[in-house]
Amino acid sequence: MSKPSDLALSAQSEPALKALTAVRRAFPSAGETAIVAVQAPAGKQLEVAQQLRRLVRIAVDERVANMPVEPIRTVSTSDGSAAALFLPLSGNGANTSSRHAVEALRQRLIPATVGRIRGLQTAVTGPTAEDLDFTRQIRHTLPYVLAFVLALAFALLLVAFRSIIVPIKAITLNLLSVGASYGVLALVFQHHWAESLLGFKSNGTIVAWLPLFLFVVLFGLSMDYHVFILSRVREEVDRGEPTQIAVRRSIASTAGVVTAAAIVMVCVFALFGTLSSLELKQAGVGLAAAVLIDATLIRGVLLPATMKLLGDWNWYLPRTLQWLPQIDHEPARSLADLQPVIEPNA
Structure with a gap:
C-alpha cells in the first residue's frame, strides 16, 4: 500500500507528464525531498552542522539522496538551535527506492550521525515520509476496524433473524466479494494488468486508504443486498413455506431489483476507472x-x-440463545390487500 506518484496520476500521453518525466530524469534533485528536522540544546550548533554535512556525504555515497543538496537552514536562540536539511531522495518519491531511502535515513544514517549528539531530537518528514507513516497507521488500525464491523454485523443479524447460521454465512459471503475486489485490484494495479487500457503507469502499490475504504463500503452494500433477500425468504418461511420453496420464490421476486441496482452502480463506478487520478481509478475498478x-x-x-x-x-439457534428477542417480519401482502377500500356514502 502506498500513495500514488505524480507519474501515475495521468495518462502517459499528456505533454505535462512527459515534461515532468524528462525533468526528473535530467535533474534527479528536482524530485521529492526528505526533510531532516533537528532540535539541539544550546552550544551544539557547530557540532550539529558538522554531523549534518556528514549525513549528506553518506546519503549521497549510498545513493539514498541526490546532489545538489540545499544549504542547511538553521535558527538559533538562547535556549538552543534548530536546523532543517532538505535531501532530494532517490527514486520518484513514491516508488520502492524512495521509501527505502526514508527508512535508511531513519534507521541507519541519522542514528550514525546527528543522532549521536546528546540531547538532540530529530525527525524525518516530507511527502514520502508522510506516505510511510500514513500507510503504517492504516495497517495498524485495519484489524480493529475489521473486527468491529464483523462483530457488529454478526450481532445485528443474529438478533434480526434469530439464527446463528445466517450471520456466519452472510459474513462469509460478504468477505468473498470484498476479497474478490482486492484480488482484482492486485491483478490490475500491482501486476501491471490493463495499464495501456486504463491509461496509467503502475507503481506496484495500492493507495493506502483504499483497502479500508473498500471494505467498509462494499461490506455495507453486500449486507444491504443480503438482508433484502433474506427478509423475503424469512417472510415466506414464517407463512409456512418450506425453505427451498421460500428461497426460490424470494430470489425470483428480488432478482429484478438487485440486478437493476447492481447495473446502475457498476456503470457509475466503472466511470471512475476512466479518470486520470490513480486513487479514483483504483476505487472505481475495485x-x-x-x-x-x-x-x-x-x-x-x-x-x-x-x-x-x-x-x-x-434457522438454527442454540438453546443458550433462545432468550434473544423475537422480531416479527412483516408478512408479504397479496394484491387484494393493496387495493384501496372504497367506503359507501352515508
Missing part, C-alpha cells in the same frame, strides 16, 4: 468489480445454493 461479482456469483449463485443445501438448518 467497487465495480466487487458489485458485479456480488450481484451475480454471490447473491445469484452462492446464497441460494447454500440456503437450499442447509434447508431448515438456516
Whole structure:
C-alpha cells in the first residue's frame, strides 16, 4: 500500500507528464525531498552542522539522496538551535527506492550521525515520509476496524433473524466479494494488468486508504443486498413455506431489483476507472468489480445454493440463545390487500 506518484496520476500521453518525466530524469534533485528536522540544546550548533554535512556525504555515497543538496537552514536562540536539511531522495518519491531511502535515513544514517549528539531530537518528514507513516497507521488500525464491523454485523443479524447460521454465512459471503475486489485490484494495479487500457503507469502499490475504504463500503452494500433477500425468504418461511420453496420464490421476486441496482452502480463506478487520478481509478475498478461479482456469483449463485443445501438448518439457534428477542417480519401482502377500500356514502 502506498500513495500514488505524480507519474501515475495521468495518462502517459499528456505533454505535462512527459515534461515532468524528462525533468526528473535530467535533474534527479528536482524530485521529492526528505526533510531532516533537528532540535539541539544550546552550544551544539557547530557540532550539529558538522554531523549534518556528514549525513549528506553518506546519503549521497549510498545513493539514498541526490546532489545538489540545499544549504542547511538553521535558527538559533538562547535556549538552543534548530536546523532543517532538505535531501532530494532517490527514486520518484513514491516508488520502492524512495521509501527505502526514508527508512535508511531513519534507521541507519541519522542514528550514525546527528543522532549521536546528546540531547538532540530529530525527525524525518516530507511527502514520502508522510506516505510511510500514513500507510503504517492504516495497517495498524485495519484489524480493529475489521473486527468491529464483523462483530457488529454478526450481532445485528443474529438478533434480526434469530439464527446463528445466517450471520456466519452472510459474513462469509460478504468477505468473498470484498476479497474478490482486492484480488482484482492486485491483478490490475500491482501486476501491471490493463495499464495501456486504463491509461496509467503502475507503481506496484495500492493507495493506502483504499483497502479500508473498500471494505467498509462494499461490506455495507453486500449486507444491504443480503438482508433484502433474506427478509423475503424469512417472510415466506414464517407463512409456512418450506425453505427451498421460500428461497426460490424470494430470489425470483428480488432478482429484478438487485440486478437493476447492481447495473446502475457498476456503470457509475466503472466511470471512475476512466479518470486520470490513480486513487479514483483504483476505487472505481475495485467497487465495480466487487458489485458485479456480488450481484451475480454471490447473491445469484452462492446464497441460494447454500440456503437450499442447509434447508431448515438456516434457522438454527442454540438453546443458550433462545432468550434473544423475537422480531416479527412483516408478512408479504397479496394484491387484494393493496387495493384501496372504497367506503359507501352515508
